[in-house]
Amino acid sequence: MLDTSNVFLTGVVLEALSQWSSRLKAFQQKLGKHFARSEARLAAYDYIQALLSPVERKNGWQMAEQVGYSNPYRFQHLLGRAQWNADAVCAEIRKYAVEHLKSETDILAIDETGFLKQGEQSVGVQVQYYGTTGHLENCQVGVFMSYISDKGHTLIDRRLYLPRTWSEDQSKRKKGAVPKSITFATKPQLAQQMLESAFKDGIRPAWFVADEVYGNDGSLWWWLEKTAKQPYILTVSKKQPVVIGWQRYQAQELLPQPDSQLWQRLSCGAGSKGERYYDWAKVPVNCDRSDGFQRWLLFRRSLEHPEDPRVSYYQVFAKSDTTLETMVQIAGQRWRIEECFKFAKDQLGLGEYEVRSWHGWHRHITLVLAAQIFLTVLRHSCEPAIHSSTPPLPLVTTGSLTAFKAARGLLSD
Numbered sequence: 217m218l219d220t221s222n223v224f225l226t227g228v229v230l231e232a233l234s235q236w237s238s239r240l241k242a243f244q245q246k247l248g249k250h251f252a253r254s255e256a257r258l259a260a261y262d263y264i265q266a267l268l269s270p271v272e273r274k275n276g277w278q279m280a281e282q283v284g285y286s287n288p289y290r291f292q293h294l295l296g297r298a299q300w301n302a303d304a305v306c307a308e309i310r311k312y313a314v315e316h317l318k319s320e321t322d323i324l325a326i327d328e329t330g331f332l333k334q335g336e337q338s339v340g341v342q343v344q345y346y347g348t349t350g351h352l353e354n355c356q357v358g359v360f361m362s363y364i365s366d367k368g369h370t371l372i373d374r375r376l377y378l379p380r381t382w383s384e385d386q387s388k389r390k391k392g393a394v395p396k397s398i399t400f401a402t403k404p405q406l407a408q409q410m411l412e413s414a415f416k417d418g419i420r421p422a423w424f425v426a427d428e429v430y431g432n433d434g435s436l437w438w439w440l441e442k443t444a445k446q447p448y449i450l451t452v453s454k455k456q457p458v459v460i461g462w463q464r465y466q467a468q469e470l471l472p473q474p475d476s477q478l479w480q481r482l483s484c485g486a487g488s489k490g491e492r493y494y495d496w497a498k499v500p501v502n503c504d505r506s507d508g509f510q511r512w513l514l515f516r517r518s519l520e521h522p523e524d525p526r527v528s529y530y531q532v533f534a535k536s537d538t539t540l541e542t543m544v545q546i547a548g549q550r551w552r553i554e555e556c557f558k559f560a561k562d563q564l565g566l567g568e569y570e571v572r573s574w575h576g577w578h579r580h581i582t583l584v585l586a587a588q589i590f591l592t593v594l595r596h597s598c599e600p601a602i603h604s605s606t607p608p609l610p611l612v613t614t615g616s617l618t619a620f621k622a623a624r625g626l627l628s629d
Contacts, residue, residue, distance in 0.1 A: 236594060236598075239590075239593075239594055239597070240264075240265070240268075240590065243312065243586075243590050244260075244261045244264065246308055246312060247260065247305055247308055247309070247586065248261075250300055250301060250304045250305045250308065251298075251299075251300045252299045252300065253298070253299065255290075255298075256293075256294055256298035256299065256300055259290045259291060259293070259294040259298070260294060260300070260583065262283040262285075262290075262291075263279070263291055263294060263583050264583055264586055264587050264590070265282075265283055266279035266280075266282045266283050266291075267279070267564050267565055267583065267584060267587040268564075268587050268590070268591065269282045269283075273565075273568060274564065274565020274568040275565075275568055275570060276288030276291055276292060276570050279291060279565075294579070295569075295571050295576045295579045295580055296571070296573070296575075296576055300579075302575065302578045302579045302582040303578075305582050305583075305586070306372075306373060306374070306582045306585065307413070307417060309372070309582075309585060309586045309589050310363075310372040310373060310414065310417065310419070310589075311417060311419075312589060312593070313363050313370055313372050313589045313592070313593065314363060314372075314419050316367070316593040316596065316597070317363060317365045317367040317368050317370070317592065317593065317596060318365065318367075319365035319366050319367055320422065321365070321366065321422050321423070321546075322363065322364065322365040322421045322422055322423075323363075323364040323365070323421055323422065323423045323424070323425055323546065323549055323552075324361060324362070324363060324364075324411065324414060324419070324421045324423075324424050324425075325361070325362045325364055325424075325425045325426065325549070325550055325552065325553040326359065326360065326361050326362070326407040326410065326411075326424075326426045326430060326553075327359075327360060327362075327426065327427060327550075327553045327554070327557075328347070328357050328358060328359045328360065328377065328403055328429070329347060329348075329357070329358060329360065329557045329561075330344075330345075330346040330347055330348065330353065330355040330356065330357050330358075331355055331356045331357075331358070331567045332346065332353055332354070332355050332567075333354055333355055333356055334354065335354075337391065337572050338356055338392075338571075338572045338577075339356070339376065339378070339382065339388075339391075339392030339393070339394060339572060339573055339574050339577060340356045340357070340376050340377060340378050340379065340382055340392070340577075341354060341355065341356050342354070342379050342381055342382070343355075344357060344379065345357075356376065356377075356577070357376075357377040357403075358374055358375065358376050358377065358577075358581065359374070359375045359376075359377055359403050359406040359407060359410070360373065360374050360375075360553070360556075360557070361373040361374070361407075361410045361411075361414065362552060362553040362556045363419075363421075364549050364552045364553070367596045368592040368593070368595060368596045369552040369553070369555065369556055369592070370556060370585075370588050370589045370591075370592040371553075371556045371557075371560060371585050371588055371589075372414075372585065372589065373410045373413065373414065373585075374578065374581045374582070374585065375401075375406040375409065375410060376574065376577050376578065377401075377403060377406065378394065378398060378400065378401070379400075380400050382394070383398070383399060383400035384400070391572075392572065392573055392574050393573040393574050393575060393576075394574045395574065395575075398574070402433070403429055403430070404429065404430050404433035404435070404436040405436075407426065407430055407436060408436055408439060411424070411440075411444065411446075415444065420446075421446075422447065423447050423448065423449065423534075423546045424440065424446050424447070424448040424449075424450075425448065425449050425450070425546065425547065425549065425550040426448075426450050426451070426550070427450075427451045427550065428450075428451045428452060428453055430450060431450030431451045431452040431453075431456075431530070431531055432452055432453055432456070437450055437531065437533065440533065441503075441504070441509070441511075441533050442504075445509075446533075447509075447533055447534040447535070447538075448531075448532070448533050448534075449514065449530050449531075449532050449534075449543060449546050449547050449550075450530060450531050450532075451528065451529070451530055451550075452467060452529050452530060452531045453467070453529065454466065454467050454468035454527070454529055455467065455468065456513070456529060456531060458470070458501040458502070458511075458513060458531075459501060459502040460500075460501050460502060461502070467513050467529045468529070470499050470501075470513055471515055471527060472497045472499070472515065474525075476497065478497040478498070478499070479495045479496065479497045479517065480495065480496055480497070480540060481493055481494070481495050481496075481519075482494070482496050482540070482541060482544045483544075483548075484516075484544045484545060484547055484548025485545065485548040485549065492548060493519060494516045494517060494518060494519060494544075495516070495517040495519065495525075496514065496515065496516055496517070496540060496543075496544050497514075497515045497517075497540075498512045498513065498514045498515070498532070498540050498543065499512060499513045499515075500512050501513055503533070508535055508536055509533060509534065509535060509536060510533075510534065510535070510536040510538070511531065511532065511533050512531070512532040512534075512543075513529065513530070513531060513532075514529070514530035514531070514532050514540075514543055514547065515527055515528070515529060515530075516528040516529075516530070516547070530543075530547055556588070559588065560584055560585075560588050564584050564587050564588055565584060566581065566584045569581075
């Protein structure tokens, strides 16, 4: 096995480790004011540290052992009966993320992800669409918001989707401890709630992006245009209705011919296999706003199947001088939220909770978001210093989170 002491020859990584410790303490102190009792506050600190630890399974017993508890009861109390407001903590960490990751072309992205469950007791669980498999599964579904900038990307808000079978069943609501104020809301409505919360906190991104679940909801993008005045790029179906002049069309009817000069071959950013090139075209459509904004249909054509190219459709709302190149770059960033989901699930225990109640789910998820936001901000602040020195040799480690920290010089021996 590699002698890890070689990593510390320059002292740069020692400085990074020192920042890890001091920044975590400062971050925790920001959250501390939202806990009425010191016991809950300290348990929350330990919970976040356990989420950040190399322990592979982020369940109650293993997390408790990781931080030196003899049993998981303190964590169970933290997620269950302790007095603290998860929404207030979420707002605090959201502000922290934006404060440290703000850029001129920042993006808010919204998407949902599922959590497989057995039985029928966990709040919001039912047989519903599970994106990982593409099939109907017994699961819970959460709608999440991600903040994306050139400094990093991280999840910053969350809502549990409560199906009508739960929202309208009083016995289920009681078992799941669903607050009386919670009523049925569609996923696009949950997205709007999170956007309204972010805007209220002064977070005004350059762009908003989301997939077809949200793009096909006319009330959401109408609100974005009329009330929020928020530029967006939303995936829509090929049947998306639009108007040009006095004529109504479906998006597929406006698809440029294969040999049209409207098509341009552009990369929407680097992926795991290099630059992601597609053919792109845009067509202006009617827009009710006249103060410098325009609405377009944006088309993306796959290069892998020239005989029968796959086409994706987007609706765009932005300043009238927005270029196709800019639209392509922004559209290509939506997949970053998928990266956020993968990292949070694989490394930080996003789906490994052992709670069934409404507030238990939101509390666990909020603390996972806190851990991810902390790591994202830390990475942005520490990596320039590490990369400016001689790159260390790769460490041979066990545990995926250990590998993540080692790759960034944040792992001590």
